[in-house]
Amino acid sequence: MSTTLQPRRPRGTSLAARIGQSSMAARIEDEMRVTAADLVDSVAEARLKVAAVRYKVEGEVRNTAVKFKTRVSRAADGAKLKLGDEARFIKSWIDDPGRTGSVTPSSPFLARRMASFVDPAIPGPVIEIGPGTGPVTEALIERGVSEDRLILVEYSPEFCKLLRQRFPAATVVEGDAYALSGTLAGHLPEKAVAIVSSLPLFNRPPAMRSALANDAFTLLQDGGPLIQFTYSVISPVPRKGSGLKSFVSDWVLRNIPPARVWVYRKAV
Numbered sequence: 299m300s301t302t303l304q305p306r307r308p309r310g311t312s313l314a315a316r317i318g319q320s321s322m323a324a325r326i327e328d329e330m331r332v333t334a335a336d337l338v339d340s341v342a343e344a345r346l347k348v349a350a351v352r353y354k355v356e357g358e359v360r361n362t363a364v365k366f367k368t369r370v371s372r373a374a375d376g377a378k379l380k381l382g383d384e385a386r387f388i389k390s391w392i393d394d395p396g397r398t399g400s401v402t403p404s405s406p407f408l409a410r411r412m413a414s415f416v417d418p419a420i421p422g423p424v425i426e427i428g429p430g431t432g433p434v435t436e437a438l439i440e441r442g443v444s445e446d447r448l449i450l451v452e453y454s455p456e457f458c459k460l461l462r463q464r465f466p467a468a469t470v471v472e473g474d475a476y477a478l479s480g481t482l483a484g485h486l487p488e489k490a491v492a493i494v495s496s497l498p499l500f501n502r503p504p505a506m507r508s509a510l511a512n513d514a515f516t517l518l519q520d521g522g523p524l525i526q527f528t529y530s531v532i533s534p535v536p537r538k539g540s541g542l543k544s545f546v547s548d549w550v551l552r553n554i555p556p557a558r559v560w561v562y563r564k565a566v
C-alpha cells in the first residue's frame with residue numbers, strides 16, 4: 299500500500315480565510331490612515347491653540363510693558379517737575395526769603411486741605427494770592443474749580459511765567475497782594491467766591507495783615523472765605539476787633555513743616 303503524502307495546508311489559509319484576512323487588513327489599514335489623519339489634524343489644531351495662546355500672552359506682556367513704561371515715564375516726569383519746583387523755590391527763597399516764606403512748595407496734602415474750604419458749586423471767580431509754582435492752584439482745579447475761574451496774584455515774575463505756562467486758562471496777575479484791590483483793578487469781573495492765600499503773613503506787621511484782610515473782604519461775595527495757611531500756632535490775621543469769625547483746621551502733618559489752615563469769614 300502506497301501512501302502519498304499530501305502537503306499539509308496551513309490552517310486558516312483557505313481562500314475564504316485569506317479573503318477575510320485581507321479585507322480585515324484593509325479595514326485596519328483604513329482605520330489607521332484615518333487615525334493618523336486625525337492625529338495630524340489634532341496636532342495642527344494644538345499647534346494653532348499654542349500659537350493663539352502665545353500671541354495672547356505676548357500681547358498682554360507687550361501691553362503691560364507699554365503701560366509700565368508709560369507709568370514709569372510719567373512718574374519720572376512728575377519727579378523731574380517736582381525737583382524743578384523745589385529748585386525754583388530754593389532759588390526764590392535765596393533771592394528773597396521774606397517774600398517767599400518757605401524753602402519748599404506746599405505738599406499736595408496741605409494744598410488739598412486749603413482747597414477743601416472752597417465750594418466749587420458757587421459760581422464766580424476764585425482768587426489765589428501767592429500761588430508760587432501752583433500746588434494750591436492744582437488742588438483747586440482738582441476740587442472742581444475750572445481753570446478759567448482762577449485769578450492768580452503773584453509777585454515773582456519767574457513764578458508768573460511758570461503759572462501762565464501751567465494754567466493757560468487762568469488769569470495771572472503779576473503784582474502786590476498787599477494792595478489787592480488796586481492790583482486786581484480791571485481783572486475781577488465780579489465778586490469772588492473765595493480768596494486762598496499762601497502769603498508768608500508773619501513777615502509783615504499785624505497792621506499790614508489786618509489791612510490785607512479788610513481789603514480782601516471788599517472783593518468777596520457775602521459769606522465768602524479768606525483761607526490762609528500758616529506754620530505758626532497763632533492766627534496769622536489778628537482777630538481782636540476784626541469783625542471776623544474764624545475756624546482753624548487740625549495740623550496737616552504731611553507737609554514740611556506741618557501747617558494749619560485758617561478760614562475767616564465776616565461775622566454777620
Ligand SMILES: C[S@@+](CC[C@H](N)C(=O)[O-])C[C@H]1O[C@@H](n2cnc3c(N)ncnc32)[C@H](O)[C@@H]1O
Binds near residue numbers: 403404428433
Ligand atoms: C510760601 S510761598 C507759597 C507758594 C505756593 N502757594 C505753595 O503753597 O507752595 C509764598 C508765595 O507768595 C508770593 N508772594 C509773597 N509776597 C507776595 C506779594 N506781596 N504779592 C504777591 N505774591 C507774593 C511768593 O512769591 C511765593 O510764591
